[in-house]
Amino acid sequence: MIRIEKLGNTWGDTFSLKDISLDVEEGEYFVILGPTGAGKTLLLELIAGIYYPERGHIMIDGEDKTSRPPERRNIGFMYQDYSLFPHMDAKGNIEYGMRVRGIDPEERGRRLEELVGLLDISSLLHRDVTTLSGGEQQKVAMARALACYPKVLLLDEPFSALDERTKSRLIHEMKALHHHERLTVVHVTHSQEEALQLADRIAIMMDGRIVQVGTPSEIFSRPSSMDIADFVKVENIWKARVNECTHDTLTLDLYGYEVRMARPEQFDCTEREVRLLIRPEDIVVGSGARTSARNRFHGVITAVEQRGFYHVVRIDCGFPVVTVVTKNSVEELRLEVGASVDIFFKTTALHVVSV
Amino acid sequence: MGTTTFFDKVRQQPLMALFFFIGLTIVIFVIATLFNLLYQQLVLNPDNFLAVSRDSAVLRSIWLTLYTSFIATLFALLAGIPLAYVLARKEFFGKQIIEAFIDIPVIIPHTVAGIALFSLLMKKGTVGSVFASLGIVFQDSMWGIVAAMFFVSYPFFVNSAKDGFLSVSPNLEHVSRTLGASQWRTFFSISLPLSIRHIASGAIMAWARGVSEFGAVVVLAYYPMIASTLILYKFNTGGLQESQPIAVLLILICFVTFICLRLLSNTRRR
Numbered sequence: 254m255i256r257i258e259k260l261g262n263t264w265g266d267t268f269s270l271k272d273i274s275l276d277v278e279e280g281e282y283f284v285i286l287g288p289t290g291a292g293k294t295l296l297l298e299l300i301a302g303i304y305y306p307e308r309g310h311i312m313i314d315g316e317d318k319t320s321r322p323p324e325r326r327n328i329g330f331m332y333q334d335y336s337l338f339p340h341m342d343a344k345g346n347i348e349y350g351m352r353v354r355g356i357d358p359e360e361r362g363r364r365l366e367e368l369v370g371l372l373d374i375s376s377l378l379h380r381d382v383t384t385l386s387g388g389e390q391q392k393v394a395m396a397r398a399l400a401c402y403p404k405v406l407l408l409d410e411p412f413s414a415l416d417e418r419t420k421s422r423l424i425h426e427m428k429a430l431h432h433h434e435r436l437t438v439v440h441v442t443h444s445q446e447e448a449l450q451l452a453d454r455i456a457i458m459m460d461g462r463i464v465q466v467g468t469p470s471e472i473f474s475r476p477s478s479m480d481i482a483d484f485v486k487v488e489n490i491w492k493a494r495v496n497e498c499t500h501d502t503l504t505l506d507l508y509g510y511e512v513r514m515a516r517p518e519q520f521d522c523t524e525r526e527v528r529l530l531i532r533p534e535d536i537v538v539g540s541g542a543r544t545s546a547r548n549r550f551h552g553v554i555t556a557v558e559q560r561g562f563y564h565v566v567r568i569d570c571g572f573p574v575v576t577v578v579t580k581n582s583v584e585e586l587r588l589e590v591g592a593s594v595d596i597f598f599k600t601t602a603l604h605v606v607s608v
Numbered sequence: 609m610g611t612t613t614f615f616d617k618v619r620q621q622p623l624m625a626l627f628f629f630i631g632l633t634i635v636i637f638v639i640a641t642l643f644n645l646l647y648q649q650l651v652l653n654p655d656n657f658l659a660v661s662r663d664s665a666v667l668r669s670i671w672l673t674l675y676t677s678f679i680a681t682l683f684a685l686l687a688g689i690p691l692a693y694v695l696a697r698k699e700f701f702g703k704q705i706i707e708a709f710i711d712i713p714v715i716i717p718h719t720v721a722g723i724a725l726f727s728l729l730m731k732k733g734t735v736g737s738v739f740a741s742l743g744i745v746f747q748d749s750m751w752g753i754v755a756a757m758f759f760v761s762y763p764f765f766v767n768s769a770k771d772g773f774l775s776v777s778p779n780l781e782h783v784s785r786t787l788g789a790s791q792w793r794t795f796f797s798i799s800l801p802l803s804i805r806h807i808a809s810g811a812i813m814a815w816a817r818g819v820s821e822f823g824a825v826v827v828l829a830y831y832p833m834i835a836s837t838l839i840l841y842k843f844n845t846g847g848l849q850e851s852q853p854i855a856v857l858l859i860l861i862c863f864v865t866f867i868c869l870r871l872l873s874n875t876r877r878r
Contacts, residue, residue, distance in 0.1 A: 303782045323785035330786040336779040340801050350787035353797075401788060 254279040254437045255300065255405055260309035262299060270296060270461045273309070277405075277439060282431050284448040285441045286472075287458035288484060293441040294333075296458070297407050300439065301330045314404050329398030333410040335390040337382040343393045344378040350401045368396040371430070388419040399434070408440040412447055424450050445485060449473070457481050474532055475604045482530050482606060488575040489536070491529045493605075498522035503605070505529065508572045512548060514600040521607070528606045535602035536576040538566060538586065538594055548600060550574070554592050557583065564588070568596060642859065649856040660853035666838065670858055673834040674865070676750055677818030680757035684765040684814050689807065692766050693799070696773035714763050721759055722827025729755060729828065752829030757818035765814040772806025773799060808873035812866070819862055 255277040263269040270292050277283045285293050299306050300313075302323035310319045318326050337346050347368060351361045369375045372392045377385065382393060391411060398406060411427070412420045428451060431438055442448060448455050448469065455472045457465045465477045476482040482490060493512065497504040503516040507529060552570030559565075564583050568574040574596055578588065588594065618625040649657045660666055695707065713721055729736040729746035736746055746752040776799050784794040800807075822836035830837060835858045843851035 298782070301782070301786050303785070322790075323782070324788045324790055326786070328786055330783060332779045332783065334777075334779065336777065336783045338780060338784075338798060338802075349784070349789075349797075353784075353787060353789040353793060397783075397787065407786075 254281070254314060255439065256310075256312040257300070258310045258312070260296075260299060260306050260311065262295070262304060262306045262308070264295065268292060268295070268461065270299070270306075273463050275456060275463060275466070277437060278453075279437055280435050282436075282438045282440065282451050282453045284452035284455045285439065285458050285463075286445065286448045286452075286455050287443065289443055291458045292461045293443075293458055294409050297330075297409050297439065297441050300405075301328055301407055302326050327401070327404050329401075329403035329406040331391075331394050331398050331406070331408050331411055333413055335394040335414075337385075337390055337394060337397075339383050341382070342378070343374070343380050343382055343385070346382060346393055347378075347396045347400055349397060354401060356401075364400060368400060371399075371434075372396050386419075387415045388423060391415065391423060395430075399436075404437065406436050406438045408438060410442055411440065413442070413444065427451065445473075457484070459484070474530075474535070474602070476530065476606070479528065479606060479608070482528075487530045487604075488533050489529075489531045489573075491531075491572055493527050493529045495522075495525055495527060498524075505605075508570075510548075510550065510571075512600065512603070514603055514605075517605055520605060524607055526608050528608060530604040530606055531598055531602050533565070533575045533577045535598055536574065537597045538568070538576050538578055538582065538588065539597065548598055550596050552594060552596060554588060554590050554594060556590060557588055568594060570596065645852065645856055645859070649853055653853075656849070657853045657856060661857055666854055666857065669833050669838045670835045670854075670861060672750070672753070672832055673819055673836070673858075674861070676753040676834065677757050677761070677815050677821075680754045680761055680818045681765070681811050681815040683754070683758050684762040685807075685811060688762055688766045688769055688810075689800075692769035693773050693795070695766075696770045697778070710766055711763055713760050718760060718821065718823030719827060722756060722824035725756055725759055725824060726828050746828060748829045748831045750829075750832065753825050753832075753834055756824035756828045757821050760821050760824050761814040761817040764817050765810040768810025768813060769803065769807050772803030772810070775806065776802045805873060808869075812869045812873065815869075816862070816866060 255275070257273055257275040260273040261269065261271055273296065275283075285296065287293050295304070298304055300311060302318070302321060302325075305320060310317055312318065313326060313328070323330075337343075338349065341349065344365065347365060348361055351364065356364075369378065372395060374389070374392050374396060377389055377393060380389075382390065385393065391414075412424060415423065424447065430436070431451075440447070440451060452469055454466065455469055456463050457472060457476075459480060465472060465481055467475070472481075473485050473487075476485055476487060479490070491507055493505040493507045495503065496506050496511070498516065498520070501516055503514050503520065505512045505514070505527070512529070550570040552568040552574060554566060555569050556567040557564055558567075560577075563577050563579055566576050566578055566583075566588055568576065576596065578586075582588065586594070612620075691710075695703065726747075727733055729739070729752065731737065731740050731745060731747055739746065744751055746755055780798050780802070781794050784798045785791070789797060820836070822834075822840070825834055826837050826840075833841065835854065839851050839854050839858070842854060
């Protein structure tokens, strides 16, 4: 649906987007995830046509739209602050696009009714938009963006201005809406939570570049660089040495322990020093050999921290290990500082990154 | 939970209280000046005032002042809105220089402005001769008055309109474009309506500035006499006795018009 080829642009001498290529499938929920200042909004604005790129191409639905003005791209755009027109009521905002396009009043009324039903906003229609709550504003902005059946919906941090409760409710509704309307969505955010809950695929953007594209599990468990690993909070990053590298297996030395795992496809056997990555939730804490995991380490608990509905347990196994466990496990296994425990993980959960 | 008295407030905020009383002297100065004038005419000498108010020459000159300033304001609107919009939205080389030039009429003495305008627009002037061949004369004509008023008043309009456009988030315009509106449509449906209060108050300021102009006008067009010129003329020939009633009449008319325009532009506030 959207194909971006080698897109590049420079804003003054302060910021540039470099060599961006992306493919978004029809009906896909595509999330661009990255830290603040990565250039995510600018990329979205380039797709919308608010700026024209110096290099590269933007194709939407098979047509090259690189030099088309925004009004001729048929896209829906929603800013972080929702940008409702303050001199119109909610109805005026929603109907704006249809009026501009000269859609007759009968058809306009029909579509308005449809959107009102879809987003459950009948009570808001005649409200002054400056008096709406954040969640209400988002819904009106959404209805406005969808009114003219855009080919693509571009969302710039759509949930970041909302409180936690409204946010989780609206994320849920967004998911249903995406499914129901078969929308193609490009959603820009710095929140991993949003990305995990909504994305079919994620692109990681850092410093004006797309650095990795993949499914949520690929991104979060198999980050392609240390920077990405850091950003997606893979908390266990261990130094390891390559002892043996064969056609299909890799034997590593992890602080004196031997770890044997399947050799990743692109792994270069000349590498000596690597980093082993594993997500905290892939590590099991126990006291007996009751799992099929081959890798078993012994250690002492150094800290137990409560984080929302689960606990983070830090263990010293000769190298620092971070795991997450439920409250039940903490009580059952008597996980407290100073207790000695065993940890296990599957080698398939391990991910090797070159330094 | 006793009620706070005035003296409690003064004790809690001594700086505010002191500043308030110091600031009050300015207000008193303005009020004293104007009310002294009104008092002397309307209360002590109403017959003289009424006689002058019926003098058709006086009324004509006041009317001339009001509508030449109105025309000058129209020109400021027509040329100033596009200029203000460009300045609010675009960064370009030399923008700061242009902005500095826009403010020049505010800082130079107005007789100097008059001399500069006269040199340019007199019948033998570089631009004046071109206009003269088209039948438009600035020297001692209504168009001269308009030109002088325009020159000294447009900065007030342009700066206010620019502030107005700056107060409209560019994101609103971007969204309008993505919804299918062209640049033109977006300007007239979003940018302009949202800055209308700044534009209206800028226009009122420009109009008031034009009405109060004397220096630039008198150099370029002594005749036909606008109110300020007439007042000075009467002061020089007949003293306070003849000039004061015209001054009072002008104050009253300007005051009433100004208040009406302000009220009108404030009702547009949402």
